[in-house]
Amino acid sequence: MSDKKNVSAGEGTKKPKKPLEIISFIRVTAVLIVFIGLPVLILSNISYSFYSPQESAIKVAFQHTGKRIVDCDEKDLIKEEGKRYRELLKTEKRISMNMGKLAGCPRERFPVVVDLSIDGRTMLDRAYKPKGIKRDMASYIYDDFIISPGVHRIAVAMYDSGNKNKADATLDETVDIKPGDVKVLRFDDASNKLVVE
């Protein structure tokens, strides 16, 4: 008795003869189609819409640097300190520059505050902190709102010098927003103005 015959392989016990390779291929491929091909096709073709066609958006998106909180001129300080140093040098042998005084020049900036109202309703009144460990860099302003399409009156005030009584830039504009449109409100550095586009 041959070795092979003595060992019945799995369910091959029932069908000792192996089906023709081409038939095996078709069968295997059929299983692959059902369990991989179809799920792939189905799961990648269900359309999905995060937003409805009857929605539009307004994004407030720009970078802006607020004014310095203490008007401290580093260059001036250096000049002053240099003068003191030279004066002292005339009378004393060992002196040191007061670096602490220089480093103490505060560079912190005001947060940028944006007030936004759409059709008279306040949508945003937020202070965006300056970036940087010392809070001495620009503020990144970003917020978005889903609104219905149509004509809207947009009123914006931006404050960058810590005085909530006097806006540093304003905008009051009526815009017609089409369905699906995204309008971006930003501060244009070149013209020093708020713009909607």
Add this chain to the structure above:
Amino acid sequence: MSNGRKLEGPGPTQRLWLGFEKIINAVTTSEYNPFYYLGAIGIFFLWVIFISGIVLFIFYNVTARGAYDSVQYLTVKQWYFGGVLRSLHRYAAQGLIIAGIVHTLRCYALDRYKHWRWLAWVSGVILMWLIWIGGIFGYWMVWDERAKFIALSSARMLESIPLFGMPLSLTFASARNVTDEFFYIILVIHFFSLFVVFVLLLVHLSRITKSIVNPPKLLTYGLVFLLFLVSLLHPATSAPSADLKKLTQSVPFDWLFMFVFPMLKHMSAMGVWLLIVTFTLVISIVPWLTRTKKGPATVVTQKNCTGCELCMEDCPYEAIQMRPRTDSLPYELEAVVLEARCASCGICTGSCDYTAMSLPDMTEDYLKGEIRRCSRELKSVNGAKVLVFSCSKGAFEGKEIPGFEWARVLTLQCIGQLQPSMAAIPFEEGIDGVFIAGCILGDCSFRFGNIWLEDRILRHRPPVFKKSIDRARIRSVWLAAVNKRDFLKSLAEFHGELEGPKAKPA
């Protein structure tokens, strides 16, 4: 009985899964059942992704304005080559996700994820997320409306982590901000994620001996055919070019990769993160949450070890290492068992002819004693007597079979535990036939127990079955736990053959 392990057969979930695979076996035969090769199928898809990706990269224009058009050119103008490659790339990625998910479900359903398999499990979870990240950035590169949606959603998620200084959403508010450098970064992340996937795969397979990384040839042909079929019937296409001045309307959505983003509609980005992290952690610790008692690790009796390396060769989980001899015996090496990796399957005991490997709760002496005891119990039976060696995960559980009073069953942890010399004992004790019932070939709970044993019976793998044993008196069947009927049928047939024209004595 002072010795012996309480062996547990497959539970209901395992039976359910095996029942499903039985149906597939009826179509493909166990040799080509894709469910036995899910990991290897995943690796096949990875190769397709890698190779097609290189060609796509050659045509890809890494600029903000050129990206979309370059992909569109391939898809439309060069549909017969670049377009097909794009489709292969995409569908292989999706196939990879499906293979990965089903592979995970299978490991879970068949209880193959705990103890010594924890590293494969945990690295698998990370692998899936890496593959996901790679795919997300792949879609991003096309810079169509779908990509825009992914970019905006990802931006929302990323900037919700306080670590990121610059709000990405700000970048995407205007086309002016989306620079070419940005596309370089995306390309690098996309490519790098695949690279990391390959590296992590090495970790995934690091404790799996001779891991099966290639599907059988015929299955590979089937996969190639499938990929081309889907690619030609339904080529991968882009949505319209990304327009940042519009809200993303309905886009063809790939749920396999983009499933996370619709959640942003119902919860905050932080909420989604929390969900992802919790889900990942829970899945990762499942092996410990559901931990059960594991059998004790194999013990090496050093004075019997000849350093032949057969146990190391056969151990399915890299749990045996050879080291230079520490005693005075005239051999070069000796075997050491790494306890944490030992599955306590006994395969190494089956591969050791010298009683050097032993499971403390199922020693060789104990098993031999059991063989003799069963043989004695059958002494009084008239006609052919059969001793059955059965795998605890296999088609039969129990010691006696109602209606088959001429048979006794000795259950082993894994059929690979059966040492050839043990299979000879029943014949010395007056038994007429030895019936070996292991798990279906291609699917052993300990990966190779059944294959190794079959090779031993066929005398292809040492230690081999004795030549002097009459082959007509040994029958091996390879059946899953859900094939009890086939088991009984084959056993009855074997008994019939032994009863019929009397087989010559061993």
